[in-house]
Amino acid sequence: MSQFPRIHQRVQRLMGNRFELSVVSQDTDWANDCLDEAIVEISRIERLLTTYNDESQTNQINASAGIRPVQVDEEVFALIERSLRLSVLTQGAFDITYGSMDKRFWNFDTTLTALPDQKTAQRMVRLINYQNVLLNAEQRTVFLKEKGMRIGFGGIGKGYAAEQAKCILRKRGVENGIVNAAGDLTTWGRQPNGQVWTIGIADPNGTTQQAFSYLAISDMAVATSGSYEKYALINGKRYAHTIDPKTGYPVSGIKSVTVIAPNAELADALATPVMVMGVRVGLDLINQMRHIACIIIDDTDALYTSTNIRITAPAAA
Numbered sequence: 541m542s543q544f545p546r547i548h549q550r551v552q553r554l555m556g557n558r559f560e561l562s563v564v565s566q567d568t569d570w571a572n573d574c575l576d577e578a579i580v581e582i583s584r585i586e587r588l589l590t591t592y593n594d595e596s597q598t599n600q601i602n603a604s605a606g607i608r609p610v611q612v613d614e615e616v617f618a619l620i621e622r623s624l625r626l627s628v629l630t631q632g633a634f635d636i637t638y639g640s641m642d643k644r645f646w647n648f649d650t651t652l653t654a655l656p657d658q659k660t661a662q663r664m665v666r667l668i669n670y671q672n673v674l675l676n677a678e679q680r681t682v683f684l685k686e687k688g689m690r691i692g693f694g695g696i697g698k699g700y701a702a703e704q705a706k707c708i709l710r711k712r713g714v715e716n717g718i719v720n721a722a723g724d725l726t727t728w729g730r731q732p733n734g735q736v737w738t739i740g741i742a743d744p745n746g747t748t749q750q751a752f753s754y755l756a757i758s759d760m761a762v763a764t765s766g767s768y769e770k771y772a773l774i775n776g777k778r779y780a781h782t783i784d785p786k787t788g789y790p791v792s793g794i795k796s797v798t799v800i801a802p803n804a805e806l807a808d809a810l811a812t813p814v815m816v817m818g819v820r821v822g823l824d825l826i827n828q829m830r831h832i833a834c835i836i837i838d839d840t841d842a843l844y845t846s847t848n849i850r851i852t853a854p855a856a857a
Contacts, residue, residue, distance in 0.1 A: 661788030699808025
């Protein structure tokens, strides 16, 4: 056991993403035990929500689309319920039924040189409709009304897992820490020096390791959605890998959206729809919500913030 508390860190690939868990403690063995338990919890959630395993509850729901309702765990039912409420709140800009999108048209890992025609795009989004997810609370069942419909938790699952890991760590008595799920992160307590945590927001142009700006936070969560990692340039215009569920086209106009919220699930789930909605409508939504803030950087590198936020630019070199 060291005399002074320090940060103990674990980096692991989970849910197809880089998770980084940090806890503050003076006891290394105890900290590692806590981190082990948090990773077991994230792996458990991954098994529930993954679409890469036929046995997962997500895939059982998808396999029965248009055929029959599927009974699920209370946890999965509640997550779908919250997802549908977010769909209503964002007027469909957040929609877990995006899984039915035909990915062949949007391979952002290779050179995408043209957009599909409007008819093809409309056909692709035909099955995306959160209103066709039917829940029965009494039976705890989920039914996708149309054959071919598929749900996926890509827009909310990492944030949910980060919060669940934090919950495990806090129950174990960890008073200060961060769970970072590939940029969707949740914080509590303080650093070993007593200062609140300082979170850097990635450069939206992806050209430098230097943070674009910094946030000093504690007991809050941050999620960033951006076009800087995966995008296509078509006729000089940048298209993000985020697809608008209404049009079937990738969104454009925004490079990055950072949402600050009380928990990572909510921050994760709001970042993408703000990208879809655009600067004006997205900020209007965030400004109507209590305890939630937002930073948007558009394609011209102009910065927009919700009415309740202060950000610090990095010092000049």
